[in-house]
Structure formats: structure tokens, C-alpha cells
Amino acid sequence: MRHLVLIGGGHAHVHVLKQFGDRPLADAEVTLVGRDIETPYSGMIPGFVAGLYSFEECHIDLARLCQRAHARLVHAEATGIDRAARRVLLKDRPALDYDLLSIDVGSAPNVGTIERAEQGAIPVKPIAELGRRWLEFCGRMETWLGPLNVMVIGGGAGGVELALAIDHRLRDVAKAADLQVTLVTKDEILMGQAQAARRRLRAIFQRRGIRLLEQSGAERIERGAVRLADGQWHQADAVFVVTEASAAPWFADTGLPLDERGFLAVDATLASTGDDRIFAAGDCATVLEHRRPKAGVFAVRQGPPLADNLRRVLNGEQPQPFVPQRRYLSILGTGDGRAVATRGSWAIEGRWVWWWKDHIDRKWMRMYR
Template structure:
């Protein structure tokens, strides 16, 4: 079914509690013609209500984090893994760190807050801030590894007497006493006022009693003046000797908020109306800890962020359609449940407080129920018919209405080309490629590019093209360029120039421009670093985005690396991990973890130029890149290309094969790339398939790779000096011996 043409971009910055609800809402009830994009610095977003339980050891990391990659896959949202650093409101763009900005029609911000570490001298150097919470999770796991064999005194200070500080101190005390068996654990909580100020006096009394019973030192009404290495200095002159410090002080706003020109409250957070829309820009919304509703001031707590999800989703829909927004008034009285780390909790509301194990079970039930809504795939398929239905005319501006009028009559000949205006603007934004000896190219356009080949060098050419498999067009452009240049690097050549073939789906003109610009910007970031000039190409419309390159390289012919040339005694070195095929097959089904996808993308976006240079310096005998045919297919090509193909065989060590995180686990679940069955035809070249049938890494031999590493044969004496993994040895082939022997 043809997807509805895109008319509007709704961009969410941050994976906070309200935004995950918006993702699910738009997934279950799509708005045809609206593209939903989530920009997140972290691929896994924590649920703040469960973090103290995670610190105490009651939850695993995965149990208290929402995987934004899987949630986006289930709901049809586009995920861009990047950090927002500002907003260009004049051009309606979100500014991102280390990559081009992303445009929006409507924007919502839910990036949370951070402790005010700048206000406490020495905190930035000598303390662990609790926010961003996503960083706390990783730091806490590393901290536990460091202290599990600790001997002697283990002294921890928590600074901040709000609900977060109280829960954290209790959780740390419980966890450390359980894991650091040889240590003498002592936890101190310091606060400049009373603990739990603003909550019921009954709650404060219960918490103080719990601290006393557990032996946790509580210092109230004593401000911290400075942190030094191993010391907390208090205003009363006391110096606390500590081994680590956790800061849970009053929340502060991100510094980039001030540069947006949007109205802020006195503490620097976005000022929003009861509709959750900015008081200064009708296209921007903000929720959660990063925003304040002046008419309904509330504490910065997860309970309010969760409640903002449904009204935010509804008002974003209304804004897209030009309808009046609905105000939202949060409850003034709310239930607060504080975990004490030891399987108990204290519940407080208004003037009362109760404590018990059953209160913890109640909290645990509430938290797990909320997490299941966003961590488990939908029970039934999403409404694809609704997603592909014609867009509501109210979404369309004049330019978009022209697209809707002729969408059914767009021709597939020259009319399938991207419009000249779009292309001209994209090329202008990209700017010229760094200098090369291209006589005619983008800097001096003509009907074709013209290249001068230096005397004594040969021109190496290759081509690659594939449709997108990720939603981030910039990252896709990077991967496409690395993949295309792989053949040039595998031959020991220097990349010189490239022609692009880009396909973008029909959409409003400015959306097509942005998609094309993002793809080519990602590609240019790789091409430019590799000294490869983009000299031209072709762009067209299609049902889905696709990108490829015809690349040129230069090499002295006599020094070119070839697939053939394996010598008995050589070691086989692989420069990248395997598993991209199965990981992205799983990603398309929404079952690959976000951190697996992130690691795979990082490898795929890494050029092989340095690896190729190291292999050349080591005296490499033969080389190829591992791509669609999988490791076995490309290794078989190297064996066949050596002599008549019957001179050598290879011992391949399955245990040594480097695998991307998640790949082996996904194979065990029965998942595989759609190309893997074709690659399995090479199994007849392998001896030991039956013997190794149960080996967890066996499927890696046939997994197709995108932008994979180099596979090279190097002399044995230098194999361990090269950055890569030795996976086998080359032998003289004897009669009856298979091409590849598994060991």
C-alpha cells in the first residue's frame, strides 16, 4: 500500500515520560501526512520512579528503562539518536551536536532537568550528579563493580533532602550492605533545610525514624559549601571524609534554553501555558521537568510528567489541524510513595503517611504496569490503513495542497526526478567538496563530470546502492558512504570522487529537501573526511528513501590489493565485528534492543581507511571487504581467486569470530536477515558444519554485512600487531580438504 504523502513534521526532543505516551498515542492512532520524529540523546530512557529500586537492586537496568528504538519501531516514529543543543526558531530547526539541524512544523520538548552542580563548588569534579538519570544508571553499575571487593570503610554522602535524595540514600545503604560484604558501609545525607520539605510532617517523622533505625546519618539544616577530593565541607565547619558523593539538589535548566529566545521562568525553565504550549511561540510545546506552568506551579516530579502525556498528545493533534487547544489542570493533591530500599515504602498524601512492605508491593505494581505499556509490543498490529489514508486537508498549506492534487498523476520518467529548486537548494546548503583534481564537477557543473587520472596511477571504480533500513537519514547517509567506499579501501586505493544516486519519497517540497539534505550531509561527512569529492549524481522520487554511490579511487596498479594472494601460513584478520544483518532484521520487527542498534550503527559509520593503511603497512597479501555475501561468501572468493582456487584452504575459528552485542542472542531466537538463506548456499564449501551445528556463532558465517570490515591475509608474525581479530589460518590445500575447515 502506498504511504500517505508527508505534509508536516512533528518533532519531539527528549524521551521523557510525556513523550513516550505521545509516541504510543500517534502509533495507535496515526495522523496520515504527519511524520513523527523523536530526537533523543539516550537510546534508553529511564523511568524515574523505578531508579531508586534499581539502585537498591530490585530491578535490572532493562526493567527500569524504556527502549526508545523498539518503541519507535512499534509506533512508526522516526528516531534520531542525537543531542539537542538549541533551537533556531526563525528557520524552525532543532540544532544538534555534531550534525546538521532537523526542521519542524511543531516541536515538543521533554528533556528533563539536572541538579544544580554549578552552584556547589567542586561538585562537577568530585561528585556524581543524579541527573541526567540515564547516566546515573551506567555510573552506578560501574561503581558497584568497583566496590564489591572493597575492604575497610566505605563512606558515601548524598547531598539533597528532597524525595530523590531520601530514596537514593536509603537505596545506596541497602545495596552496598548487600554487595560490599567486606566493607564497613556508612551513608550520610546532608541537606540545607529539612528533609521532604513541602510534604507531610508525618512523612518526615517516619523517614527520620527509618534513618535512625538503619544507622544512616542525617544532617538537616546544614548546607554544603564545597566538595574536595574525598571531602565534603559543611557550613558548620565539619569536614566529612567520603569515598563517593551523589548530588540530588534542586533541579536546574539546561544552559541552551536561554539561547532559544523563548520565555523562561525565574529558574530558567520554559514557561508554558496550561495547554502546555510555550507562552512565546505557538509552534513549540514543553513538558516535564524542563517546563513550568505559571498558573499551575507544581513540584518537578515524575507523577506530573506522566499525567501530562495524554493532554500533550491531544493538543499536538489539535495544533497540527489548526484547532483550539484544551487547557490541562494537574491535581493539587497527589500520592507520593517513597521506597526505602529494603522492600518497604512510605506513602504520603496531604497530612498522612503510612509505611510497610505492602506499600512497596503497591508501588512496584503501579510502576511495572506503567512500564509494560511502553516496553511490550502492541497486542495487535498498528492501524496501517489509517496510517496510509489520505491526509486531512487541514494539514496542508498551499504548497502541500499542490502535492495532494497531483500525487496520483506523478510520472515515472523524468518527472520522477526531484525538482530543480529542491536540488539547487540542497547543493547550496551542502557547499563545495574539498579540493580534488576533478576538472568538471559540482563546482563547475556540466552534463558530466570529468576526472584527470595522474600519470602512473590506475582508476578503481565500484558502485553500491540500497534502500534505507534506518529512520535517521543523516546516519543512513554515513553508512551508505562507508559501504560504498569499502571496495576502494579493500583494494588499497585512495578514494577520489563519487557520484550519488538518491531516492526520496514524495512529500511536501520542504520535507523532500530536508530528507535529501540530511542523507547527503551524512554521506558528505564521510566522503570529505576520506578525501573523496562528491562530483554529481542523480536524485529521484520513490516509495522509500534509498542511496548509493559510484565511487572512484586511485592506486598504483602494481600496488593494488587483490582478493587473491593467500599464502600458507598467513593469518586471517577481520577488522569489524559481525552481525549487522540479523540486528537490523530484528530492528525492523521491533525486537532489537536500542543499545545493540546503536553499537551496530557506530561500527557501520566507521570508515575502514585507517584499517586499510595499517594492513598495507603490515605487508598484507590479500584483502576484501565483508558485505552482502557474508564472511563465508567473501572468504570463498579470496580462496578461489588464489591461483586456480585449489591451492589453499582455511582453518576458521568459530569461537574467535567477533560478534556485535545482541547478534548471537537474536540468532538463538530464530531471527536472521532475509539474505541469509541465499548466503547459506556456500555451506558446501565448509567442512565441519554438522560437527559445529549447535555452535552459537555458526550463523555469523552467513550473516550479510552492511559497511562491514576488511578481511585480510597477513604474515603470521605481524597478525597480532594489527587492530582487528585473528579468526583463522591459511594452509596449503591437500586432496579431499574443503575450502574452509571449522575448528
């Protein structure tokens, strides 16, 4: 009986479990190692922060999914791989033997360039922890009196959506507070996206009274304040960090090939370029032949080819290469029941765009319930 071990409950692994549940593997057992039992769908988290979704609506129950797929669930955190013995090392648990291994553990914000960020900020990733932290934060804000300054550091799509969602939710939760949300980014917002999208989002920020500080990287976080690159301090009662993604530190000890930022290097089949018994997908991996942004849309679309290739290898067949699309639709929720859609050089905005996004996200979630 061959043993397939899946490390992490990311978007690609969720699809692997569903496919194996629909078409069970012969002569193979599956084990999912998950630090969290309920895994969030990243596309719906800004809506959750804005109060548009409940916790249950945007999280997948991995225990039920594993049960349906006849897979074993090990509630533990992976800390390394002993490739010589083909074992997955776990925190406070015995190691697991594997014949075939797949890794989908996501990423975390790179806070190494911001002094005291680990002590003074709330990281948005791992996303699984954000949901609980946000609910606790909202509970504290219900009784907040006077000025309330919230800063979001990071001007990518995640930071933009989070700032808009926080602003919308806190105006309902912290009714007695004088709220000011600020977004800080070392570059322009939405770098790599269309200029039309940037213009629309800047206009929305101005209309909503959200302060936008571009070309202003954060350097240090203290209790109640953040120092920017120009040396000025800005008051901040809460700081959320949504900066560039970083890889899990234990990847460096595996001996597997990594890219220049420490992520697992894989080929077009999603297999490691240094070990054909190890696959990786989602934010934690970089497809060297087809580099793409660390975005949930690519993790979702890697699910089907990853499941197919794991099945092929277990059946003694060769895995097949997968080519991701270059252009993709990006829909950014603005937290207030509206959204901005952008692809290529164009961008559109409206309430119907949010309905479109909501339909897409709920449809995806229904597949794994």
C-alpha cells in the first residue's frame, strides 16, 4: 500500500482531496497534515473582514473533506523532511513515512525589513489565523472611544482589499470611535496591474476618506506608531502587514532546490526540480518555467493538474506538464458591496461586479462542502 502525504490544506490540496473522493485511489492511502482544521478561501477573506461573510461561509472543514476522500487527517505542523528516509517531520508528533509527497502550505508576509514587525503588527498570513484574530479585534473595538488609527502596510491587491474591508467593518463595529484607516506602500498601489485599476482605486480611497501613502515604505513599528522611510512617525493603534510573500524557513533545510526567494522550485508538472517524489503547489512553490504572481487564482487552478499528476505517479505513469495562463481576471472587493474588476489594460467598477465575484466564490466553495 503506497502512502501519499499532503502537507498543508491550501487551495490546490483541497481540490486533490475532492478528486480523490470522487475517484478513489487504488492500493494507496492518503494522509493530510494540517496545522488548521478549517482552511480559509483567500478570495472571500476580505469579504469576511468587511462583515459580508460569516466565518463558516469562507472556511472549508478539512475533517469532513478528508472523511469524504477516505483520507487520514493529522492535526499537526510540518517542520521538515527527511528525504533519505522519506519521512515528514512534525512538531510534537512522530514523523510520517511517505512514498509520494505534496506540499501546499502557502506563504507568510515578509516582515524582515520592518523593525519590530513581529511584535507590533498583525500579519495577514497565515490566513487561517487571521479569521480568529480579526473576530477578537472587532470584539475589542466595540468599546473603543476616541481616535482610532488603523494602518495597513502593503499596496498589492491583498493590502488594498484589506484596507477597504477594515474601513467598512469598523465604521459599523466601532461606532464611538473617530476612525482613520491608512494604507502605506513602498511603491504605487497595485503594481503590475492596469493604470485604469490604480486610478479607480485611488478615487475610491479618496471618496471613502482612507489615507493613501504611496512611495512610503514602513521601517519600524512601535506600540501606537509606525516610522516610515521619510523618518516621520504616524500614529497607529493597530497595524496589519500584507507585504511581499516569504517562504517557510524549514524549506532551506530540506536540500530541495529553491528559487531566489526561498520558495520550492518545481517544474511544469509541479514536481520538485530536485526530487521527483515531491510535488508542491500554491504560494509555497515557484514554477521556474512559468513564473506567476503569488496569487490565489493560480493556486486554485493548480489543483486539477496536481491531482492528475499525483494520480499518474501513483499509477506508475509519467506526470504531464501544465501551462498556466498569463492574463487573468482580478476582482477586488471594496468592502461595501461593490468591486473593481481588471484584466489586461481595462478596469470596471460597480455593485454588479461584486455580485459577479460573490457568485464565483460561492460556486467554488460549494464544490468542497
